[in-house]
Amino acid sequence: MIGVMGAGAFGTALAVSLALGGRDVVLWARDGDAVARMRNDRVNPRLPGVTLPDTLTVTDDFDTLSGDFPVLLAVPMQKLRDAIRSQHAILDARPLVACCKGIELATGHGPSQVIAQELPGATPALLTGPSFAADIARGLPTALTLACAEGPCAEELQTALSAPNLRLYRTEDVVGAETGGAMKNVIAIACGAAIGAGYGESARAAVMTRGYAEMVRLAVARGAQPGTLAGLSGFGDLALTCTSTQSRNYAFGISIGEGAKFDPNITVEGAATARAVAKASRALGVEMPITQVVVALIDGKVDMETALGMLLSRPLKEE
Template sequence: MARIAVLGAGSWALGISLLLHDNGHEVTIWSALQEELEQIDQHHENPNYLPGIMIPADIHTEPDIAKAVSGKDIIVLAVASKYIRNTAKHLNGLIPDGQILVNLAKGIESDSLSPLSEVIREELPNANICVLSGPSHAEEVASKLPTLVTIAGNDMETAKYLQSIFASPVFRVYTSDDVMGIEIGGALKNVIALAAGMADGLGYGDNIKAALITRGIREISRLATCMGAKMQTLYGLSGMGDLIVTCASMHSRNRRAGILIGQGKTMEEAVEEVHMVVEGIVSAKAALLLAEKYQVEMPIVAQVNRVLFDHLPVREAVDNLMMRDLIAE
């Protein structure tokens, strides 16, 4: 049995807490938002995040982050990506050297353009940082539906240890040493999901969806490999796998926001209606800046940016993609 702190109390934090609890580990949840912890303590459920899923009473909550992380074998970071730096900052001085941290958030920091494990490393240089990613909607994990993910770390012994902690008969875990590949794939699939949703919102069909997924992973791979990722990671669970699920599922908030924009709503109206952080919007801007920095062509990402930030009508964005110079595949 491992002692584990989960930082964050949103849908993924709760889904992964249930999995770890089912695996026989001691789980303590901390959140910066007091009301999330009160909701768990009082109702053993969070109807906003995982309606109908009961949270067992022996999953503890702890409002004091110092107490929550004290003496833990593993700390899981499960806050939305924009809170990762601040949450890591909170841990400064509270954890020993070599503390195992597992990042679940997917995104690229907007100011630094850094993947999130690098953001965590800047704040906590002596921590042992791993990332978990893959096609894993919290709603399905919480309902114990079969799910496969990848855990990556620079230290393979730690990745294997975490594999044994997270794996279950319904949650199969692979290991990888390609942290960059896992993180760039996880962050940028949200941008392509916005595009897939926009196409759905316009009433387009399955052909364009399949094309966006296929050409999308191609442009994600172009950038990721320039940043040091391995091509095979981009075609694995945390790349192609996550891209497929995000572009196809109604659980995906990025796709849902895209649908609303495709139907004629502005970015702001779509975010308001989805009522959750739409991480693909931040990642879209970051991806465009990274594409410029690494001199990589990312046509889908470029058009998504023009729709989001320049008010280009979605139909024109699709025309722009269709009418590009004809090239070899």
């Protein structure tokens, strides 16, 4: 049995993939009306065109997740703490796999730290890497990173969460994996802004490359291994998120570059993460000019021309 907390597009996609892979899966959603519709129609409106398998149980009763089986936490990063705190009795003392990407704005902590603080008896893990919900749900091949500091549990989770279309690579460097997953959203906003403003593909490549350097600097300062960022959770996720309009963060960046409005109902994890990372980088003494520019753009403190000038006028140095 595998539980999934959160019936957004990504949580549902993972639940569908695992159910089709032969697992019994319970997908929990807070909205009872939405659960009733999914039960009747076997479709989640957030993932159109995908039929929910019969082996996938949809419920709004959290007690259904009681047990010792793994639970995937597919909730937004900024809502993770409150979500798991409200279900402390059921979620503690079991493997919990965060499927969100970001840094908590209030504390500067990643998902694994939030889990450890709120549920000290649980085993925190992280599922991250280059992936779109629609691809996973359609059965398209996807490779992800499973990060867990406890080796034996990591191996069990790797087996339990693999599916015909999902190949998982494991690492014990949780900090590195979660930093890559968080930072790629920030850099995607910057890349989208460059494209939206008409600066071209070469500018985007430059932003991606220098953004990757910022990602590695931050990860190492937080205690990660630099090689982790060269894998799926870092470079791989960066490449996907900075080049596809399926990425909400990249699309948000494009709207900034174009000076257009963006749907406020769409969650953009990179916005809050950029602010959290800018704050953390100052405390750690890490230089992160692209992140700082992204924050200034999001807050409306600079326009694109000024932002470009801020980056191009930086002192010349070795790469």
